[in-house]
Amino acid sequence: MVRRINGACGLLNRAILHSTLACFLVWLGLFTLIHYQVIDAAFFGFSSCANTEFEYNPHTASRPAFPPPENTTYRAPDTIDTFLNYNYRNHTDCQISSLDLHSAFSPLCRTSEEFIRAFSGGGRVGFNRPFIPLDCDMRWFTTQEICEIFSRFEKVIVVGDSMMRHVVGALNVLLRRDLGYGAVTNWNFNDQETLDCFCNHQMDVKACSVQGIFSTSSVLENDPDSLACSQPINLVIEMMLRFPLDPTEVIRFQDLLSSKKPKKPYAFVFGHGLWNDLDIQASLNWLDGILDHTLEKAPYLNPSGRHKHARPPLWPRIYITPNSAGVRKPDAWLVSQGDKALMVFEESVRVEAGKRGVDTLGTWNMSIQSTKYDGVHLDLKGNLIKAMGVVNWLNLIHVRDW
Ligand SMILES: *[C@@H]1O[C@H](CO)[C@@H](O)[C@H](O)[C@H]1NC(C)=O
Ligand SMILES: *[C@@H]1O[C@H](CO)[C@@H](O)[C@H](O)[C@H]1NC(C)=O
């Protein structure tokens, strides 16, 4: 019985109709004829019909959304939890795996432009799920690699607001291999702070986020063993919020720069916006002010200071726009600092900063499907992704052009 049904279908398929529907109708007729006695046989007959029409064809199969990362040593860290040996990684209250933050795929972005577009346009499939850049991937570097990348620069100078302080905090978590207290000045903590400012709470408890680390030199002064890098590195933040610029902040900022060209290049990371209610003109004035003060102190960075046809000096600068808003952002701010304002601001910065030779790392798409504990700021996990974005940008700078 089984053979007859199969045979009938096969014959129809090959010689007459070549259509599953017809095959199914013939099968239905036979089924009515033979009825209950051959239920099993009919089932097998049907599946055999379907198989001849729907065979897997690798040439017509849709491309998987995320092909696996390249099978190379260079990409291997992207497929493991790079936090495995970080301090407090195994603490019950600090279960953060790097694999929860970023999901690796191929191909890897090759240039800075590719990476910036991929990061700014990437997103997540589901709330708080791993971040996936758009079209090409970023690296998830190990601490050893991050140390090497930082060591290519005289200084990595971050200028901005609380969002940038959090990015610096997350970078220090990576540089100190410490998920528990890497972002904060735990060397002067009392018992209460040690309890309160742990892991994710380094950022999401206000009293703790003001205990952020501001410079590598303060780590070297207070807790040198906590720095994982064997080579010299220098990461520093100057908090500058207001426009017009505060003269004491400007002096402190200029003191970070050498008036003679140093051996290695500087890299500048800017972040601003919310303090001026996303007034694009205020943020551009802020940026222009800082760029002018930079050139005042470090004229060797001036793009128009050399012969007309010479390559302009290497002056790597990136602007990180504020991340998306969360449900806890107060209603009173929804017009001035809500998601629409944030998205328009990000686009405007991309255009205007670009005219000044400053790259823009957008964070709206990366952050929309993630926790903003106060409606404004990302927690440690979100900031670790921003921080790894900064490291990827640094890695793609051609420092040999210095
Ligand atoms: C990756 O490459 C290594 C060495 O070339 C090989 O042994 C391994 O089977 C490869 N893995 C996959 C998933 O292709
Ligand atoms: C955490 O546990 C894993 C697996 O047991 C281990 O390999 C790793 O070294 C531990 N990390 C720390 C910091 O103790």
Ligand SMILES: *[C@@H]1O[C@H](CO)[C@@H](O)[C@H](O)[C@H]1NC(C)=O
């Ligand atoms: C990401 O989000 C912004 C909104 O902030 C949008 O304008 C932009 O086009 C998106 N994509 C990319 C690639 O930046």
